Amino acid sequence: xxxxxxxxxxxxxxxxxxxxxxxxxxxxxxxxxxxxxxxxxxxxxxxxxxxxxxxxxxxxxxxxxxxxxxxxxxxxxxxxxxxxxxxxxxxxxxxxxxxxxxxxxxxxxxxxxxxxxxxxxxxxxxxxxxxxxxxxxxxxxxxxxxxxxxxxxxxxxxxxxxxxxxxxxxxxxxxxxxxxxxxxxxxxxxxxxxxxxxxxxxxxxxxxxxxxxxxxxxxxxxxxxxxxxxxxxxxxxxxxxxxxxxxxxxxxxxxxxxxxxxxxxxxxxxxxxxxxxxxxxxxxxxxxxxxxxxxxxxxxxxxxxxxxxxxxxxxxxxxxxxxxxxxxxxxxxxxxxxxxxxxxxxxxxxxxxxxxxxxxxxxxxxxxxxxxxxxxxxxxxxxxxxxxxxxxxxxxxxxxxxxxxxxxxxxxxxxxxxxxxxxxxxxxxxxxxxxxxxxxxxxxxxxxxxxxxxxxxxxxxxxxxxxxxxxxxxxxxxxxxxxxxxxxxxxxxxxxxx
Numbered sequence: 003x004x005x006x007x008x009x010x011x012x013x014x015x016x017x018x019x020x021x022x023x024x025x026x027x028x029x030x031x032x033x034x035x036x037x038x039x040x041x042x043x044x045x046x047x048x049x050x051x052x053x054x055x056x057x058x059x060x061x062x063x064x065x066x067x068x069x070x071x072x073x074x075x076x077x078x079x080x081x082x083x084x085x086x087x088x089x090x091x092x093x094x095x096x097x098x099x100x101x102x103x104x105x106x107x108x109x110x111x112x113x114x115x116x117x118x119x120x121x122x123x124x125x126x127x128x129x130x131x132x133x134x135x136x137x138x139x140x141x142x143x144x145x146x147x148x149x150x151x152x153x154x155x156x157x158x159x160x161x162x163x164x165x166x167x168x169x170x171x172x173x174x175x176x177x178x179x180x181x182x183x184x185x186x187x188x189x190x191x192x193x194x195x196x197x198x199x200x201x202x203x204x205x206x207x208x209x210x211x212x213x214x215x216x217x218x219x220x221x222x223x224x225x226x227x228x229x230x231x232x233x234x235x236x237x238x239x240x241x242x243x244x245x246x247x248x249x250x251x252x253x254x255x256x257x258x259x260x261x262x263x264x265x266x267x268x269x270x271x272x273x274x275x276x277x278x279x280x281x282x283x284x285x286x287x288x289x290x291x292x293x294x295x296x297x298x299x300x301x302x303x304x305x306x307x308x309x310x311x312x313x314x315x316x317x318x319x320x321x322x323x324x325x326x327x328x329x330x331x332x333x334x335x336x337x338x339x340x341x342x343x344x345x346x347x348x349x350x351x352x353x354x355x356x357x358x359x360x361x362x363x364x365x366x367x368x369x370x371x372x373x374x375x376x377x378x379x380x381x382x383x384x385x386x387x388x389x390x391x392x393x394x395x396x397x398x399x400x401x402x403x404x405x406x407x408x409x410x411x412x413x414x415x416x417x418x419x420x421x422x423x424x425x426x427x428x429x430x431x432x433x434x435x436x437x438x439x440x441x442x443x444x445x446x447x448x449x450x451x452x453x454x455x456x457x458x459x460x461x462x463x464x465x466x467x468x469x470x471x472x473x474x475x476x477x478x479x480x481x482x483x484x485x486x487x488x489x490x491x492x493x494x495x496x497x498x499x500x
Contacts, residue, residue: 017471024186052194070445094494100398114404122485133492161360165344173207174304179314238327239278254336306342388419
C-alpha cells in the first residue's frame with residue numbers, strides 16, 4: 003500500500019531575530035500558524051547564515067503554554083483572567099490612586115532590556131512616560147553599559163555616539179573584560195564573532211584577551227593574559243604611560259590623525275598617567291612589566307588595531323574610568339575613526355541626531371543620593387526607595403519588559419520591596435520572579451506577531467545594514483501590541499490627570 007501523503011502549505015518567512023544585539027537574519031518555514039523550522043538566513047548580508055540557540059527559541063517563546071495571552075489579576079485564589087478594558091481601567095485607577103495619595107513621584111517605573119529590541123515600544127514608550135509624569139524612573143542601562151554612554155556623552159557629545167571595533171578589517175584586537183563569543187558583541191553588534199575572530203587570525207592578525215577567566219573568547223585567542231579582578235584601571239594607566247614613553251602618541255600625532263587633531267588638549271594626559279609605570283602595577287595586576295610593554299608595542303605597531311572593553315570592565319569600582327581609558331588609548335594611538343580601529347556606524351535611522359545627548363546628575367535618588375543619567379536612577383536604588391519610609395517613598399510601581407528581581411543586584415531585597423507596595427503593574431507575558439508581585443499583568447503579543455526594525459542596534463553594528471521584518475503571524479483580536487498597551491494606558495491617564 004502506498005504511504006498517504008500529508009498535504010502542507012509550507013511558506014517561507016524572512017526576519018531578524020530580536021532576542022539579542024546580534025540582529026541575525028533567520029528563515030522561518032511555517033504552515034499557517036505552525037512553525038516548522040527556524041534556520042539562519044545564508045543570504046542575509048549581515049549574519050550570513052549564522053544563528054545562536056536564541057533564534058530557535060522564538061518558536062518556544064511563541065508556543066509556550068505558560069505565556070500569558072490575556073490580562074490577569076492577582077486574587078486571593080490565584081491569577082484570574084480579566085478583559086482588556088477592565089485591566090487597563092484598573093491599572094490607570096491604581097496608578098492615579100497612588101499618585102493622588104502620595105504624589106506623582108511615588109510611582110516608580112523600570113524599563114527592561116527587551117524594550118530596545120522592540121520597534122513599537124521604542125517609538126511609543128515616551129507617550130506612556132509622559133502621561134505617568136513620574137521622575138522615579140529606572141532602567142537596565144545602569145546594570146552594565148552606563149560607562150559607555152557617559153564616556154561618549156563627554157567625549158563625542160552624545161550618549162549614543164559610540165564607536166565600535168572594525169572587526170572585519172582590524173589586524174590586532176585587544177579585548178579586555180569582554181566575551182564576544184558568548185554575547186555576539188555587546189555594544190558591538192556582530193553576529194558570528196567566532197568566525198570574525200578566526201578571520202583576524204587567518205589574515206595573520208592577532209586576537210589578545212585580558213580576563214581573569216578563561217572564557218570562550220580566550221579559548222580561541224592568540225594570547226590570553228590573566229589579570230586580577232578589578233585591577234583593569236591600573237593596567238590601562240600603565241599602558242597609557244607606556245604609549246607615551248615609547249613614543250607612539252607622538253607618531254600618531256605626526257601622521258595627522260583626525261581624531262587626535264580634534265583634541266588639542268590631549269597632551270595633558272601625559273601627566274595623568276606618568277605615575278603608573280608598568281613595573282609599579284605588575285604585582286597588583288598579575289601581568290608582568292615586560293608583558294605590558296610588549297602588549298603596547300604589538301598594539302601600536304600593528305597595521306591596524308583596536309582596544310575593546312565590555313562587561314567585565316564596566317561593572318567594577320573604577321568601571322567608568324577604565325572605559326574612558328580604553329577610549330583614550332584608541333584615540334592617542336590614532337585608532338579612532340580609522341579603518342581597522344574604532345569607527346562610528348552610519349545607520350539608516352539616525353538615532354543620534356533625533357534624540358537628546360543625555361545628561362548626568364540633574365537629580366539624585368532620595369535614599370542613597372545616587373545621580374540620575376538621562377532621567378533614570380541606578381537600579382541599585384530601587385529597593386531602598388520602596389522600603390525606606392519618608393517623603394517621596396515609592397508606593398506603586400510599573401515594570402515594563404523586565405525581571406529586575408532576577409537580573410539586578412540584591413534581588414532578595416528587591417523581592418521584599420515589591421511585596422510591600424500598595425499597587426504594582428507589570429507589562430510582561432510571563433509570571434516571573436518580579437511580575438508575580440503585580441496586581442495586574444498586561445501581556446503583549448509574542449515577537450513573531452509584531453513587525454520589527456532594529457532602531458537601536460543598527461547604531462552599534464560593525465557594518466551598515468537595514469532590514470524591516472513584517473510580522474509572521476497576525477495577532478488575535480483578543481491580543482494587544484506593546485504600543486497599543488502604552489497608548490491606551492496613556493489615554494486613560496491623561497483623561498484622569500491629577
